[in-house]
Amino acid sequence: MLSEWVGVLLFLIGGLLVGGGGILTSYLIHPRRYQGQKFEPYECGVDTIGPTWVQFKTSYFLYALLFVIFDVETIYLYPWAVRFQSLGLFAFIEMIIFIFILIVGLWYAWKEGALEWK
Amino acid sequence: MGENIFTGIAAGLRTILAGAGVPPLASEFIVMLVKLVAVIVFVSLNVIWLVYMERKVCAYIQCRIGPNRVGPKGLLQTVADVVKLLAKEIIIPRRVDKVVYLAAPILVFVPPMMAFAVIPWGEGMAPIDLNIGVFYVLAVASLSTIIFWMGGWSSNNKYSLVGGMRVVAQMVSYELPLVLSLLGVIMLTGTLSITEIVNAQRGTWFIFAQPLAFLIYFIAGVSEVNRTPFDLVEGESEIIAGPYTEYSGMGYAMYMLAEYGSMMVISCMCTIMFLGGWLAPFGWTFLPSWFWFFIKVYAMIFIFMWIRWTYPRIRVDQLMAFGWKVLVPLSLANIFVTGVGMYIYRAIGW
Numbered sequence: 001m002l003s004e005w006v007g008v009l010l011f012l013i014g015g016l017l018v019g020g021g022g023i024l025t026s027y028l029i030h031p032r033r034y035q036g037q038k039f040e041p042y043e044c045g046v047d048t049i050g051p052t053w054v055q056f057k058t059s060y061f062l063y064a065l066l067f068v069i070f071d072v073e074t075i076y077l078y079p080w081a082v083r084f085q086s087l088g089l090f091a092f093i094e095m096i097i098f099i100f101i102l103i104v105g106l107w108y109a110w111k112e113g114a115l116e117w118k
Numbered sequence: 119m120g121e122n123i124f125t126g127i128a129a130g131l132r133t134i135l136a137g138a139g140v141p142p143l144a145s146e147f148i149v150m151l152v153k154l155v156a157v158i159v160f161v162s163l164n165v166i167w168l169v170y171m172e173r174k175v176c177a178y179i180q181c182r183i184g185p186n187r188v189g190p191k192g193l194l195q196t197v198a199d200v201v202k203l204l205a206k207e208i209i210i211p212r213r214v215d216k217v218v219y220l221a222a223p224i225l226v227f228v229p230p231m232m233a234f235a236v237i238p239w240g241e242g243m244a245p246i247d248l249n250i251g252v253f254y255v256l257a258v259a260s261l262s263t264i265i266f267w268m269g270g271w272s273s274n275n276k277y278s279l280v281g282g283m284r285v286v287a288q289m290v291s292y293e294l295p296l297v298l299s300l301l302g303v304i305m306l307t308g309t310l311s312i313t314e315i316v317n318a319q320r321g322t323w324f325i326f327a328q329p330l331a332f333l334i335y336f337i338a339g340v341s342e343v344n345r346t347p348f349d350l351v352e353g354e355s356e357i358i359a360g361p362y363t364e365y366s367g368m369g370y371a372m373y374m375l376a377e378y379g380s381m382m383v384i385s386c387m388c389t390i391m392f393l394g395g396w397l398a399p400f401g402w403t404f405l406p407s408w409f410w411f412f413i414k415v416y417a418m419i420f421i422f423m424w425i426r427w428t429y430p431r432i433r434v435d436q437l438m439a440f441g442w443k444v445l446v447p448l449s450l451a452n453i454f455v456t457g458v459g460m461y462i463y464r465a466i467g468w
Contacts, residue, residue: 003143007150007246008235008254014154015231018162018371019224023205027366030207039212041275042363052274060287063438068291070446074297077453078253081212081304084457095457099450115442117435 062114073102125242130155153245157234168378168419169196175423200375202300206367206450211274214364218272222265229262230379232459237313237386240396240408245296245340246271251312251392252304256297259342259383262376263289266351270361281360284434285351291438295336295445299331301454310437321393330452332392334445336421341441343377345422347429350437372411385418395419 041048077098084091109115128149135145169192170185177184182184238244238252250255250381263286270282305325307318325332341348352360362373366458389395393414396407404411432440 003146003150003322004246004248007153008248010150010154011235011245012228012230015157016224016376017156018231019227022368023220023224026204026206026208029205030367031158031205032207041211041213041273042358043276043361049275051273052276052279056279056283063287063291063442066243066442067294070294071297075295077298077301078304081301081453082308082310084305085308085460088179089461090369092457092461095454100452100456102450103447106442108405108451112444115439117312117438 032039059117065107066114069105070102073098120409121241123406125239135467150245157245159229160239161234161382162375164195165375165378166380168381169199169374170314171419172378172426173421175420176427179424179427190274191439200371203367208369209364209366211364213274215274217271218268219364221370222269222272223365223372225245225268226262226265226372226376227379229258230376230383232258233383234386236312238390238411240318240406240411241333243396243408244313247313248311250310252300252310252315252387255312255383256300257385259380260293261290262273262380263293266361268287269365273334273364275364277357277363278361281340281351281359281363284357285344285361287435287439288344288348288351288435290443292338292341292348292445295334295441295449296342299447301337301449301453302328302331302410305448305453305456305460312395313391314399316390319394319397323392323397325392328392328456330448331456332388334449334452335388335392338441338445339388340422340425341437343381343422345381346426347432348437349426349431350434353431356439374403380421381419382415385415385422388418389414440468 041052080091080095080098084095131149131152132145136142140148173195174184174192179280185195185387188194189200196216208217210219233255236248236254238247264287265287267282268276270285273279303315303324306324307315309315309318341460344351353363356364362370365373390409396411398405398407414438
C-alpha cells in the first residue's frame with residue numbers, strides 16, 4: 001500500500017526537521033565573536049601536530065570486514081526464520097547446515113587471529 | 119479506563135474529515151501528519167525528561183540530591199540547559215569538513231525518529247503498522263553508525279577520529295548479536311510484524327521462552343547506545359567526548375538528545391519483543407494498554423541507567439573479545455537450540 005511508505009517518508013522529514021530546526025534556530029540567534037584561538041582543533045591547549053586524516057589501525061578494518069560477511073548471512077537468516085514453522089524437516093536440516101557454515105567461518109576468523117585486538 | 123483515548127481521537131479525526139468532504143487519500147495524509155506531530159512532541163518531551171531522570175538516578179545512586187533548583191524538584195533543569203545551549207555559538211573550527219560537520223547533528227535524529235514510526239505505543243496505536251516492522255527498525259537503527267562516524271571524521275581532531283573509529287567498531291560488532299538474538303523470537307512467531315509479535319505473547323512473554331536471547335539483546339542494546347560499561351566511544355577520561363569533541367552549542371545538544379532517543383528505541387524494542395509490549399501482566403487491565411507500554415519502557419530505561427552508574431568502563435580489547443567470542447557464538451547457539459527445541463516439541467506433539 002502506498003500510504004505506509006508515504007508515512008515512513010513523513011517520519012524521515014520529521015526527523016530532519018527536529019535536528020535541522022534546532023540547528024537553524026540556534027544559527028539565527030547565536031552570538032558571533034571572532035577570536036582566532038577558538039577555531040583551532042581542540043587538543044588540551046596545545047597546537048595539533050601532523051595531519052589527522054591518516055590511515056588508522058588495521059584492526060578496525062578487520063572487524064568491519066568480518067561484520068560485512070556475517071551481516072549478509074544474517075539477512076539470509078531472517079526470511080528463513082519467518083518460514084521456519086511451515087517448512088518442516090527441510091528447514092530444520094537447512095538450518096543445521098547453514099549455522100554450521102557460520103560457525104566454521106567464525107572459527108576460522110578466530111583461528112587466524114582476526115578477533116584479537118593487537 | 120482511558121483505553122481508547124488516542125485511538126478515539128484518530129477515529130474522531132477521520133470522521134470529521136470525512137464529514138467535511140475531504141477525499142480519503144488526503145484525509146489519510148492529514149491523520150498521518152497529526153500522528154507525526156504527536157510522536158515528535160512525545161519523544162522530545164521524553165528525551166528532555168530522560169536527561170533529568172538520568173541526573174536524578176545518578177545522584178541518588180551516588181548519595182547526592184541532583185538538580186533541584188530550576189522549577190519544582192528541578193524538573194525544568196534540562197529545559198533551561200537546552201535553552202542555554204540554543205543561545206550558544208556554533209563554533210566551526212578552521213580545518214573541519216564543513217558540510218559533513220554540519221550535516222551530522224542535523225541527521226542524528228533521523229534514525230530514532232524513523233524507528234518510532236512503527237513502535238506501537240498501545241493497542242492499535244502504531245503510527246504505521248508495517249508487515250516487516252522488526253526488520254525495518256533494525257535497518258533504520260543501524261544507520262546511526264554512519265552519522266557518528268561522519269561527526270568523528272569530519273571534525274579533523276585526533277580525539278574525534280579515535281572516537282569515530284571506536285563507534286564504528288563497537289556498533290558494528292554488537293549489531294550482530296543484537297540482530298541474531300531477535301531471530302529466536304521470530305522463529306517462534308513466524309512473522310516480522312510488530313503487532314503480531316505482541317499478540318503472540320498473550321500466553322507467555324518471550325522473556326520466559328527466550329531468556330538467553332533477552333540477555334544478549336539487552337547487553338548488545340547497552341552497547342549500541344554507547345553507554346557504560348560500553349561507553350568507550352565517548353570515554354571522557356581518555357578521549358574527551360569522542361566524536362562530539364568539536365561540537366558546541368546546539369550541535370552537541372542534538373547528539374546528546376539523540377542518544378536518549380536511541381535508548382528509548384532500544385527499550386521499546388526490548389519491551390515489544392520480550393516483555394509483551396502493551397499487554398497487561400496478570401490480566402491487570404484496569405490500566406490502559408498504552409500506560410502498560412509506558413511503564414515497561416521506563417522500567418527498561420531505569421535498568422539502563424542503573425547499569426551505567428554501577429559498572430566501570432571496560433577496555434577496548436575486552437569489548438571486542440566479549441562481542442565476538444561470547445555474544446556471537448551464544449546467539450548462534452540460541453538459534454540452534456530454539457530450532458531443535460521447536461522441532462522436538464512438534465515431533466512429540468504436546
